[in-house]
Amino acid sequence: MNSSIKDIVNFKSEFFTSKILKAIVILVTVKLMNAKLIGFTPNPEKLPAMAAKLTHSKTKPEDLDKSSDKELKTILEYVMKLGHTSVVEHTCFTFAISDVSRSLTHQLVRHRIASYAQQSQRYVNLNEPNYVIPPTIEKDKKMKKAYEETMDVIWKQYNKLLEMNIPAEDSRYVLPNATCTNIVVTMNARSLINFFELRCCLHAQWEIRKLANKMLQEVKKIAPTIFKNAGPPCKTRHVCPERKKDCPLYPK
Numbered sequence: 001m002n003s004s005i006k007d008i009v010n011f012k013s014e015f016f017t018s019k020i021l022k023a024i025v026i027l028v029t030v031k032l033m034n035a036k037l038i039g040f041t042p043n044p045e046k047l048p049a050m051a052a053k054l055t056h057s058k059t060k061p062e063d064l065d066k067s068s069d070k071e072l073k074t075i076l077e078y079v080m081k082l083g084h085t086s087v088v089e090h091t092c093f094t095f096a097i098s099d100v101s102r103s104l105t106h107q108l109v110r111h112r113i114a115s116y117a118q119q120s121q122r123y124v125n126l127n128e129p130n131y132v133i134p135p136t137i138e139k140d141k142k143m144k145k146a147y148e149e150t151m152d153v154i155w156k157q158y159n160k161l162l163e164m165n166i167p168a169e170d171s172r173y174v175l176p177n178a179t180c181t182n183i184v185v186t187m188n189a190r191s192l193i194n195f196f197e198l199r200c201c202l203h204a205q206w207e208i209r210k211l212a213n214k215m216l217q218e219v220k221k222i223a224p225t226i227f228k229n230a231g232p233p234c235k236t237r238h239v240c241p242e243r244k245k246d247c248p249l250y251p252k
């Protein structure tokens with residue numbers, strides 16, 4: 001091969017290798033929210049149905065599991081329709097949620113009828129920039145660049161504080177709402193229904209809405225009767241407490 005052809009081949013292979021590397025780097029950097037159902041109460045629908053049957057039955061609670069599956073399903077459908085949802089508090093779901101922003105988790109933990117464990121900003125090394133980019137910024141090249149540059153400056157300052165022996169618990173004060181975090185949440189089914197009402201609504205903030213919709217999809221697979229009508233109030237009750245008449249889902 002003469003040298004000019006060799007140069008072209010080398011240039012092309014370097015060019016494609018750098019493109020592939022760049023794509024890999026982007027894939028690694030772009031954080032994708034994950035919401036994995038990692039645990040739930042065994043017999044998630046049978047248990048609350050037994051509890052519901054107990055309220056109107058002379059049968060001892062320990063004998064209720066002898067009831068037929070068909071009867072228990074009918075009872076559960078009936079109480080769900082009536083809105084007597086205290087019985088579904090007997091069923092809990094645990095989610096592992098990763099690569100979401102602190103902005104999201106701040107909203108999530110406002111839901112008090114739940115249990116949480118969140119990655120610590122004191123004990124975990126956060127020296128690499130790791131943040132969520134909102135879609136409104138992501139779609140605009142110029143805006144995204146400015147946003148990323150801001151994040152770089154923030155993380156540089158954060159690392160500088162750590163280097164100056166400022167403890168992580170204080171250095172983290174400069175980190176933004178966009179900072180990625182991981183959290184484990186356990187909610188009972190009744191609390192989840194309330195969470196879906198508030199957070200699947202188009203009026204909810206986009207990131208927590210995305211999370212709520214992912215979680216709803218997961219629990220529907222496990223407990224279809226409990227979550228049959230779960231979702232925003234326009235879907236469940238044909239009302240819009242927000243009175244957002246310009247919303248495409250506003251009940252007609």
Ligand SMILES: Cc1cc2nc3c(=O)[nH]c(=O)nc-3n(C[C@H](O)[C@H](O)[C@H](O)COP(=O)(O)OP(=O)(O)OC[C@H]3O[C@@H](n4cnc5c(N)ncnc54)[C@H](O)[C@@H]3O)c2cc1C
Binds near residue numbers: 112114194199
């Ligand atoms: C679109 C949207 C915008 C929001 N904006 C803001 C905002 O600007 N500022 C702000 O501070 N918050 C805001 N919130 C948060 C909101 O006010 C609630 O704190 C949050 O949604 C948790 O809901 P929750 O209290 O129903 O859930 P949970 O805390 O899980 O409670 C579930 C239910 O239990 C009952 N309950 C729980 N604790 C008590 C108690 N102490 N006393 C009586 N009953 C109780 C209530 O019936 C409650 O609905 C917003 C929420 C949404 C969805």
